[in-house]
Amino acid sequence: xxxxxxxxxxxxxxxxxxxxxxxxxxxxxxxxxxxxxxxxxxxxxxxxxxxxxxxxxxxxxxxxxxxxxxxxxxxxxxxxxxxxxxxxxxxxxxxxxxxxxxxxxxxxxxxxxxxxxxxxxxxxxxxxxxxxxxxxxxxxxxxxxxxxxxxxxxxxxxxxxxxxxxxxxxxxxxxxxxxxxxxxxxxxxxxxxxxxxxxxxxxxxxxxxxxxxxxxxxxxxxxxxxxxxxxxxxxxxxxxxxxxxxxxxxxxxxxxxxxxxxxxxxxxxxxxxxxxxxxxxxxxxxxxxxxxxxxxxxxxxxxxxxxxxxxxxxxxxxxxxxxxxxxxxxxxxxxxxxxxxxxxxxxxxxxxxxxxxxxxxxxxxxxxxx
Amino acid sequence: xxxxxxxxxxxxxxxxxxxxxxxxxxxxxxxxxxxxxxxxxxxxxxxxxxxxxxxxxxxxxxxxxxxxxxxxxxxxxxxxxxxxxxxxxxxxxxxxxxxxxxxxxxxxxxxxxxxxxxxxxxxxxxxxxxxxxxxxxxxxxxxxxxxxxxxxxxxxxxxxxxxxxxxxxxxxxxxxxxxxxxxxxxxxxxxxxxxxxxxxxxxxxxxxxxxxxxxxxxxxxxxxxxxxxxxxxxxxxxxxxxxxxxxxxxxxxxxxxxxxxxxxxxxxxxxxxxxxxxxxxxxxxxxxxxxxxxxxxxxxxxxxxxxxxxxxxxxxxxxxxxxxxxxxxxxxxxxxxxxxxxxxxxxxxxxxxxxxxxxxxxxxxxxxxxxxxxxxxxxxxxxxxxxxxxxxxxxxxxxxxxxxxxxxxxxxxxxxxxxxxxxxxxxxxxxxxxxxxxxxxxxxxxxxxxxxxxxxxxxxxxxxxxxxxxxxxxxxxxxxxxxxxxxxxxxxxx
Numbered sequence: 001x002x003x004x005x006x007x008x009x010x011x012x013x014x015x016x017x018x019x020x021x022x023x024x025x026x027x028x029x030x031x032x033x034x035x036x037x038x039x040x041x042x043x044x045x046x047x048x049x050x051x052x053x054x055x056x057x058x059x060x061x062x063x064x065x066x067x068x069x070x071x072x073x074x075x076x077x078x079x080x081x082x083x084x085x086x087x088x089x090x091x092x093x094x095x096x097x098x099x100x101x102x103x104x105x106x107x108x109x110x111x112x113x114x115x116x117x118x119x120x121x122x123x124x125x126x127x128x129x130x131x132x133x134x135x136x137x138x139x140x141x142x143x144x145x146x147x148x149x150x151x152x153x154x155x156x157x158x159x160x161x162x163x164x165x166x167x168x169x170x171x172x173x174x175x176x177x178x179x180x181x182x183x184x185x186x187x188x189x190x191x192x193x194x195x196x197x198x199x200x201x202x203x204x205x206x207x208x209x210x211x212x213x214x215x216x217x218x219x220x221x222x223x224x225x226x227x228x229x230x231x232x233x234x235x236x237x238x239x240x241x242x243x244x245x246x247x248x249x250x251x252x253x254x255x256x257x258x259x260x261x262x263x264x265x266x267x268x269x270x271x272x273x274x275x276x277x278x279x280x281x282x283x284x285x286x287x288x289x290x291x292x293x294x295x296x297x298x299x300x301x302x303x304x305x306x307x308x309x310x311x312x313x314x315x316x317x318x319x320x321x322x323x324x325x326x327x328x329x330x331x332x333x334x335x336x337x338x339x340x341x342x343x344x345x346x347x348x349x350x351x352x353x354x355x356x357x358x359x360x361x362x363x364x365x366x367x368x369x370x
Numbered sequence: 371x372x373x374x375x376x377x378x379x380x381x382x383x384x385x386x387x388x389x390x391x392x393x394x395x396x397x398x399x400x401x402x403x404x405x406x407x408x409x410x411x412x413x414x415x416x417x418x419x420x421x422x423x424x425x426x427x428x429x430x431x432x433x434x435x436x437x438x439x440x441x442x443x444x445x446x447x448x449x450x451x452x453x454x455x456x457x458x459x460x461x462x463x464x465x466x467x468x469x470x471x472x473x474x475x476x477x478x479x480x481x482x483x484x485x486x487x488x489x490x491x492x493x494x495x496x497x498x499x500x501x502x503x504x505x506x507x508x509x510x511x512x513x514x515x516x517x518x519x520x521x522x523x524x525x526x527x528x529x530x531x532x533x534x535x536x537x538x539x540x541x542x543x544x545x546x547x548x549x550x551x552x553x554x555x556x557x558x559x560x561x562x563x564x565x566x567x568x569x570x571x572x573x574x575x576x577x578x579x580x581x582x583x584x585x586x587x588x589x590x591x592x593x594x595x596x597x598x599x600x601x602x603x604x605x606x607x608x609x610x611x612x613x614x615x616x617x618x619x620x621x622x623x624x625x626x627x628x629x630x631x632x633x634x635x636x637x638x639x640x641x642x643x644x645x646x647x648x649x650x651x652x653x654x655x656x657x658x659x660x661x662x663x664x665x666x667x668x669x670x671x672x673x674x675x676x677x678x679x680x681x682x683x684x685x686x687x688x689x690x691x692x693x694x695x696x697x698x699x700x701x702x703x704x705x706x707x708x709x710x711x712x713x714x715x716x717x718x719x720x721x722x723x724x725x726x727x728x729x730x731x732x733x734x735x736x737x738x739x740x741x742x743x744x745x746x747x748x749x750x751x752x753x754x755x756x757x758x759x760x761x762x763x764x765x766x767x768x769x770x771x772x773x774x775x776x777x778x779x780x781x782x783x784x785x786x787x788x789x790x791x792x793x794x795x796x797x798x799x800x801x802x803x804x805x806x807x808x809x810x811x812x813x814x815x816x817x818x819x820x821x822x823x824x825x826x827x828x829x830x831x832x833x834x835x836x837x838x839x840x841x842x843x844x845x846x847x848x849x850x851x852x853x854x855x856x857x858x859x860x861x862x863x864x
Contacts, residue, residue: 211735212733212734212735213731213732213733214725214731215731217718217721217722217725218725220711220718221714221722221725224712224713224714225707225710225711225712227708228707228709228710228711228722230670231690231700231702231709232722232775233689233691233693233695233723234691234725234726235689291711
C-alpha cells in the first residue's frame with residue numbers, strides 16, 4: 001500500500017504546469033505572437049504614417065473588431081463546455097439582422113419593438129434546436145447544421161435575397177463614449193463605442209457565473225460526465241437546453257450590434273461567424289468533448305484571433321495569407337496543449353515506474369489475498 | 371476420443387495477488403468441460419490464458435495436440451481456439467456474413483468472393499438448424515442469436531476448441547434450450563467446449579466433466595455420473611477465513627425505507643424493509659437484476675409498478691434528483707463512468723451531488739476546496755489536497771471520493787453497489803469501517819455485492835436474487851455461503 005500511496009502523491013502534486021493551468025498554453029503562444037509582432041514593428045518603425053500595433057488607437061480598434069464575435073464566443077463556450085456545438089450562429093445572426101432591419105425600415109415596427117422581435121426570434125430558434133438536442137440522441141453538430149441551412153433560407157426569404165438598408169436608426173449603439181480624446185502617439189481619434197462595453201460586461205458576467213454559481217458547476221458536470229451528472233441529481237436535459245437559450249440571447253445581441261456597425265441587414269452579415277467563434281473558443285483551451293475550458297481562456301482566444309487579422313493588415317499581408325495564418329494558429333494552439341499534457345503524462349509514468357521498481361526491490365511480492 | 375488441449379500446473383501472479391495456483395486441466399475432442407466457481411475464483415483469468423491474452427507464470431505448460439505451445443492471441447486463433455466472451459464483441463451494423471468473415475475475408479483476386487462466403491455461412495446455419503437470414507444485421511438479433519452466429523463462425527473456420535464464458539447471461543429460457551441443443555450437435559463434429567456458467571442446471575444438462583475452482587485453485591474434478599448440485603456447491607464454498615471481516619454490530623432501529631411489490635427493469639415483485647442501523651446485503655449472480663433494482667429504487671430507471679416508502683410516507687422517484695432530496699445516496703458499481711467526474715478535482719466531485727440541495731445560487735470554489743480538504747482528512751484519501759484531479763487517484767481513493775460526494779449531501783439511506791470492486795485490501799477495510807460508522811449514526815445501507823465473504827461479514831440480513839426475483843431472505847446464522855449459493859444458482863427456474 002505504501003508505494004501506491006507514494007505514487008498517488010507523486011502524480012498528484014507534480015502535474016505539468018500546462019495541465020494545471022489550462023489557459024497557459026494559449027497564453028504563451030499569444031505572448032510569443034505579440035513578441036513577434038513587436039519585433040516586426042521595430043523593423044518597420046520608419047513607416048510612421050501607419051499606426052503601430054501596440055498603440056491605444058489600435059488596441060481600441062481590435063476591441064471594436066472582436067466585440068461581436070466575442071459576445072457569440074461567450075455563448076459558444078457555454079455550449080461547448082456542456083458538450084455541444086452550434087454551427088448555426090452565423091446564419092442566425094444574419095437572419096436576426098434582417099428581421100430587425102426589416103422591422104425598422106419596411107414593417108414600421110419602430111426601433112425598440114424591432115430589436116425585441118429580433119432577439120426573441122433568436123432565443124426561440126436556438127431554444128427549438130436546444131430542445132431537440134436535449135431530448136434526442138441526435139448529434140448537436142447535425143441539428144445545428146440543419147439550423148444553419150434553414151436560417152440562411154429564412155434570411156433570404158425575409159429579405160427577398162436583397163439587402164435591407166438602414167438610415168442610421170441604430171447609431172446610438174456606436175456613439176463614441178470618449179469623444180474628443182486623442183491618441184498621444186499618432187494623434188488619431190480614440191473611439192470606444194457602447195458595444196465594446198457590452199462585450200466586456202457580458203464576458204465578465206459569464207465568467208463569474210461559470211466560476212462562482214451552481215449553474216456554472218452543473219455545466220461543467222454535464223460536459224464532463226453526463227451519466228454521473230444525472231445520478232448526482234442534475235437535470236441534464238434542461239441544462240443542455242439552457243445553454244442554447246443563452247446562446248440565442250447572445251446571438252440576438254451580437255446580430256443587433258453587427259447591424260448597428262454596418263447599417264445594412266444582409267445574409268452575408270454573419271457569414272463565417274461560427275468558424276471564428278469556434279476557433280476563438282478552442283484556441284482558449286475549451287475541449288470539443290465538453291467539460292474542459294474557461295471564460296478566461298476564451299478571452300485570450302478572442303484577442304488572439306482578433307489580433308492576428310489586425311496585425312497582418314498592419315504588415316500589409318493579403319487576406320488570403322491571413323486565412324492560412326488563422327488556421328495554423330488554431331491547429332498549433334490546440335495541439336500544443338495536448339502535446340504538453342502527453343509529455344507530462346509520460347514523465348509521470350516514468351516516475352511511477354521508478355517508484356514501483358524501488359518498492360518491488362525493497363520488498364518481495366505479497367502472496368495471497370485478493 | 372483424442373485429447374486436444376492440456377494445461378499443466380498453470381499459475382498466474384498479478385502484482386500483490388496470486389490469481390491462479392497450479393491449475394491442471396484437459397479437454398478431449400467432442401467434450402464439454404464445465405468450469406464452476408464463485409465470482410473471483412479465477413475462471414476469467416484461466417480463459418484469458420487459454421485465449422493467449424495473459425501469459426502463465428513460469429513452470430506452467432500448455433499442450434495442444436501433443437505439442438507444447440506458448441500462446442498469444444494470434445496463435446490461439448490460428449490453432450483453432452475461439453473464445454466467445456460474455457459481452458458480445460460484434461459489429462452491429464454489419465450482416466451475419468460480414469460478421470463471420472471480417473478480418474479473414476475470402477478473396478477472388480483483389481475483390482471479395484461474396485458468393486463463397488454466403489455459401490459457407492448458409493451451410494453452417496443449416497447444419498445448426500437455424501433459419502436466420504445471413505443478410506440480417508447483427509444488431510437486430512437477440513443475444514441468443516448473436517451467440518449462435520459466433521458459434522457458426524467457429525464452425526466455418528473449423529475451430530478445435532470453443533470457450534463459452536457465461537453464454538446465457540441475458541438469455542430467455544427458450545434461448546438457453548436452443549444453445550444447449552446446438553452445443554450437443556456441434557460437439558459431435560469433434561469440437562471441444564470449455565463452458566463457464568453459474569447456472570448449475572445448464573452444467574448438468576450439457577457438461578461431460580466439471581472442474582471446480584476456488585480462490586485460484588482447483589478444488590475438484592467430477593464426471594457427471596452420480597454428481598449432485600449440493601456436492602458442487604460444497605466444493606465452491608469454504609473460502610479462506612482471512613477473507614472475512616469482523617464487523618461490529620450496531621443496534622437496529624425503526625424502519626426508514628420500504629419497497630412494496632416493486633417491478634421494473636427486469637426486477638419483479640420486490641418487497642423489503644430497511645431499518646436504521648441495518649445493513650441489508652443483496653446477493654445474486656451477475657444478471658440477476660440486482661443493479662437494475664437499485665436504479666429503480668433511486669429513480670434512475672423507470673419503476674413499472676410498486677411503491678416506495680421513506681419514513682412510512684409513499685414517495686415517487688421520477689429522477690435521481692427526487693431520491694437525493696429524500697436523502698438517498700447511490701454509490702454505483704461503475705464509479706469511473708457513473709460516479710465521478712474524472713478530469714475534475716476532488717473538491718468539485720465532492721460538491722457535485724449536493725448541487726441539487728439548498729437554495730443558494732453562488733458557490734465559492736475556495737469553500738469547496740476547504741470542504742474537500744475536510745473529507746480528504748476524514749476519509750484518509752491519500753493525496754496532497756482536494757485540488758488533485760480524481761483521475762490521478764488509485765481505485766480505493768477514488769471510491770473514497772465517491773463516498774465523500776454522498777456524505778456531503780447529508781444522506782441517510784445509502785445504496786452501495788459493489789463497494790469494494792477493484793480496490794486493494796487496505797482501502798477495503800477502511801471502506802468497511804466507514805460503512806459501520808454510518809450505521810452507528812443511525813443511517814441504513816443496502817449493499818449489492820458479488821463478493822460472498824463481503825456479503826457474509828457485513829450484512830445483518832441478506833436478500834438473495836435470481837432472475838429478477840428475491841429467492842430467499844437470510845439472517846443471523848443462516849447467512850452462509852452454502853445457503854446463498856443454493857438460492858442464487860442451485861434451484862431451477864427454467
